[in-house]
Amino acid sequence: MIQLYWKNATAEVVGSEHGISQGDLTAISDRLSAAVDAVRSQAEAGQLGYTKLPARTDYRDRALQLTEKYRPGCTDLLVLGIGGSALGNIALQAALNPATYNLQSDRARGGPRLFVLDNVDPALIKDTLDLLGRRLKTTVLNVISKSGETAETASQFMIVRELLRKRLGDDFARHIVATTDANKGTLHDIAAQDGYDTMVVPDDVGGRFSVLSPVGLFSAAMCGIDIKALLDGAREMADACKGPWSANPAGMLAAINYIAMTAKGKPMHVMMPYSNRLYLLADWYRQLWAESLGKAHNKAGAEVFVGPTPIKALGTTDQHSQVQLYREGPNDKLTIFLEVEKHPKDLRVPDVFGEIPGLTYLRKARISKLLNAEKLATEYAMAQSKRPTVTIRFPEINAANVGAFIYLYEYTTSLMGELLDIDPYDQPAVELGKRATFALMGREGYADVARQIKPFTKIDRNYLI
């Protein structure tokens, strides 16, 4: 299974100003134990819906059942969703299928192409729908929204449903699968009226914790990803996270992140996979970390304005972009490398250019060896500049390990919430923007917000240059 390696975040390696010492850990050991106990109690009391997902065979089987029904003959799967209803889907696909997946022929691929429309960019939507064109007849639409009223997903859905209706006639509803609230809400009602197959967005699981629910499972299964192994990996990690903090990867990961941000001046947490396939897991992590931990108030309601800023980077690519800053800029980052021991594929540099001294060392080298050497070299160079790093090691990239990684970070987020004394499951700051959007779009009942926002709608030419 995946493992955490944290020696290069220690005072022993990068010095006590920037690295974690035994004393730092001892100082918060009681709080860490309390956090571990609190989260375990919440989980055991059934309050943390996401912790139940690895064992929800009913969700899994429903996703598999619908996959069996919809996959034959399906050339394209179009997912409408945003935030937690898109980032997990995209991350699973990127991690567990080739980067060229959508470019392969229908036959080579086996499953449908996958398009996740996670923005209301008009060019993106139009280009995608134009591309589908006549293939709409063999396209399955999976619309994901708990309420059905998220502006982005709702507007896309209105467009695509109408397009399908026009192209396919009464048959259109047989191309749509809705993932939504089990009992109520706008999308639930439309699905019932039109007669779509449905899956459940669990009541007790927030969007950013929902990838292992039907939200993430259906598109993954449709694209040939082994969702049983995904859930098994998550369950295995759940077991690994049951120990005392110092003996479980989530406890240690929370300890390191928390000490880095509070005691070592590291408010920025960089996730840097040395693998293109794992790169978009960093986008999923960005939402989980930012939306869960960026909070103005603690549990008692006092203003705190806390939260580390998650940043994504890619090795080796960002060695030629960000590492200059990471090594020589302010020492304000904790970097988490993701490393793959056995890559999904490999190839060897041929034995050519033997007469060119500067290239000799590359002859016959495996590319995976070069990639992992660059990671180690960067880790070493960072340590020489007293920059702490942690590595999460993937023995290989498979569904089980990705499931384990997801669960590891979800559970770590819960622990971080306890340590920071904030609620990691709400997102109050998102509301005002939503209401302001309603006001600007003329939705009824938002006239007061519309008045407040009015000054912002006019460009003040004194500040235009």
Added chain:
Amino acid sequence: MIQLYWKNATAEVVGSEHGISQGDLTAISDRLSAAVDAVRSQAEAGQLGYTKLPARTDYRDRALQLTEKYRPGCTDLLVLGIGGSALGNIALQAALNPATYNLQSDRARGGPRLFVLDNVDPALIKDTLDLLGRRLKTTVLNVISKSGETAETASQFMIVRELLRKRLGDDFARHIVATTDANKGTLHDIAAQDGYDTMVVPDDVGGRFSVLSPVGLFSAAMCGIDIKALLDGAREMADACKGPWSANPAGMLAAINYIAMTAKGKPMHVMMPYSNRLYLLADWYRQLWAESLGKAHNKAGAEVFVGPTPIKALGTTDQHSQVQLYREGPNDKLTIFLEVEKHPKDLRVPDVFGEIPGLTYLRKARISKLLNAEKLATEYAMAQSKRPTVTIRFPEINAANVGAFIYLYEYTTSLMGELLDIDPYDQPAVELGKRATFALMGREGYADVARQIKPFTKIDRNYLI
């Protein structure tokens, strides 16, 4: 042309603790003027190679000439490059061609598909080469490296050249265009020996400033991008940047960024386009900003450890991911929105679901209106939380405006270098990682580094969990 709107970064809107007041500007006005003068002098003295690029019709015409030669019959263009030899190419393609470009049929697209291999990820390389398969016969390879010894690009090149040689026989050299040093170096020599067409990586332009040189121009032209307009837009921006700091967009952008990071506690600079097409410009910006400004020493050699951290985000998508943190977390960010007035395409929500109150307001709305309303709503919500934001307005997304944007940020980077009193054109911290990679790969002459790195190569099981 593109314009900067900075009212929502002012003290008037977000308060004087976080916003920029007239006093803040006055306090550094002399330094800003000195920076503007210094950079102008350097440019006039011919020391800033990138400032000459918009007028280099020779580079442009060479790229166009080779495009005319290679584009007919070319189905796929494979670019090998990393860092400054890839990020600009990728950004131009994403900005000025549809997201679905590579998925379109050869006929619909007109030009070749574009693949930029900017990493030594074995799965990425293998998957891409497998995908090309028989199309290698109609593939053009553009290898970009000044020296030819960048490990990533060199190893890829050795692989792909050999593959082409095997598949195409003696004809292989007619599929390769090398962009490299004009007179010397490993790639220059190989190109001469094998007989490739070549273009120049200018001597006086660093990688991250090279997108408007042949490095970026050839792949753009091959994919149908109007590189004349691109350069014209850059030249127009160069003219706009000639005024005193308060009357030119680069001067004002530098002033805002500098004050935000030094006087307002904002070391993180978030670039957040409300447009998928402009999203990858943020990756190009990340390199420019981080590698230029993240420096341990000032010009006099004293330790300073400065540099803002560039972060990329995407509207509206990241409203559902990062904005919770941006509004409620520590007030440590300056956000730069990119806004598009007229999107490349548009579509309208149909007049459906009239009976559902929660969706009524979306009926008949243009998607572009919704997207831009969400941007304004976020700007408003950020202001309510005293978070400063700046907007760069694109009247539309075209080559001229993208060229202007590129030049704006390059020139702003030069000004920031002056203000921070560091050299924005070097990257000393990248060297150690390169040398460590050589050592780990067994390159001759690096035995001493190999000895130093040895302890890092062994996993210490006490820190593995």
